[in-house]
Amino acid sequence: MGTSPRDDERDDLADTTVLRATLVSGGMVIPDAVVETAGDRLVYAGPAAGYSGATIARQDLLVMPGLIDVHCHGGGGAGFPDGGSSAAATAIAFHRRMGTTSMLGSLVSAAPDTLLDRIATLSPLVRAGELGGIHLEGPFIARSRCGAQDPRYIIDADPGLLRDLLAAGGGAIRSMTIAPETSHFAEAAQILIDHDVVVSLGHSSADHATARRALDACIGGTVSATHLFNGMEPMHHRSPGLVAACLAAAGRGELVVELVSDAVHLDPATVAMVFDTVGPDQIALVSDAMAAAGMPDGHYRLGPAQVTVDRGIAHLSDSGDRPVIAGGTSVMLDLVRTAVGGGVDVAAAVASATRTPARLVGMSDRGVLAAGMRADLVVTGPDLGLRHVMRDGKWVQ
The missing domain is CATH 3.20.20.140 (Metal-dependent hydrolases)
Structure with a gap:
């Protein structure tokens, strides 16, 4: 329990500020979604069809709030x-x-x-x-x-x-x-x-x-x-x-x-x-x-x-x-x-x-993925195996 992802499970996201994957947040699952961060905030989190930025390839990953x-x-x-x-x-x-x-x-x-x-x-x-x-x-x-x-x-x-x-x-x-x-x-x-x-x-x-x-x-x-x-x-x-x-x-x-x-x-x-x-x-x-x-x-x-x-x-x-x-x-x-x-x-x-x-407990700027919220993310595989963690806009895992 509580183990880190294996090296062969990791994708290099060190400089990534835009993800395209399945979004799980706020009681919803969006199969094709984009999450974009800027600094320590989310600037977009929603369907890929509504995203105005450059098109990127979808990854077989789940993205959820921290x-x-x-x-x-x-x-x-x-x-x-x-x-x-x-x-x-x-x-x-x-x-x-x-x-x-x-x-x-x-x-x-x-x-x-x-x-x-x-x-x-x-x-x-x-x-x-x-x-x-x-x-x-x-x-x-x-x-x-x-x-x-x-x-x-x-x-x-x-x-x-x-x-x-x-x-x-x-x-x-x-x-x-x-x-x-x-x-x-x-x-x-x-x-x-x-x-x-x-x-x-x-x-x-x-x-x-x-x-x-x-x-x-x-x-x-x-x-x-x-x-x-x-x-x-x-x-x-x-x-x-x-x-x-x-x-x-x-x-x-x-x-x-x-x-x-x-x-x-x-x-x-x-x-x-x-x-x-x-x-x-x-x-x-x-x-x-x-x-x-x-x-x-x-x-x-x-x-x-x-x-x-x-x-x-x-x-x-x-x-x-x-x-x-x-x-x-x-x-x-x-x-x-x-x-x-x-x-x-x-x-x-x-x-x-x-x-x-x-x-x-009154953490009003986190808990869901939406524009303006703190950029806290967990990225997993389809099996919910941990891949990456972002806190305050910085990848920590």
Whole structure:
């Protein structure tokens, strides 16, 4: 998973500013399209018949917007919760080469001083445009559904601490996972909404009534569900819980559900069912990747947790006979490919990896290919194998 294109798969596009290929963007597929860039912007992206420039030969390639990951803990051997700015830069560079041109750096539950330190490390990368923002996955979550997170650092929502974390970020924090059943949920949610931060419901044992009250408390804000199904009570026909509440809210257009479509966190048929149920405009594919993404099997860290990767699957090292999944090892293009292989339409899968996450976190100049948008592109073969990546008008892969 997450491998670079082979040399024999590459086409030399180093000086190319015009491509003619199949365009996949905005929920559409245009079989014969032209994409032209100038500097860091797109100047044309549409049918070849409407292009006024010089005619060029069509290539058997797909061109899509740069992929956007709003839940990523690291990759390439480095993690956002575990190291300094050089580790963060390593993770960013790895995912960028793999086609993720914009991403949030995700942190996990930790002591307040540790979170403040990590926010101080990542915030300059947000201001420099290297990261699209910071995602806090905790510490206001449920111990009963902590997953790979260390329960020692999970606490009830603390409005004072939340204000300190947001102040430390100086606008860099874009999303926060919070359990609906935590104390002071409504107050914490309102603070997040007031700071234009996505309220992401997850890592929760909430029943359906509690989940509905949480959704009601988020009216006026932007809401998502952290990796739907994972870190939640399973949905039962007599106990619908958070899963049913989130699916219903997504169906009403009130919430975006994250899906880790790597065939480990979710069966591909489950992913296809959610696409058929709520549609790509309410789905954001996310990697939940940790440091081991793109790396061989072995031992890694996810915050304070020790993680073992075996046959590409990350789990807590001390989880015994019932391994606890500890993040992902796939990259965003892997998720698109797996979703399509499971029956999701390619246009829908790409939209959920580009347009929907861009809208969710307010990246208004990316996520679709259209004139005036930032020149972020991913070029693949017909099989969705990676060929090239452009970010800010420059080929990086």
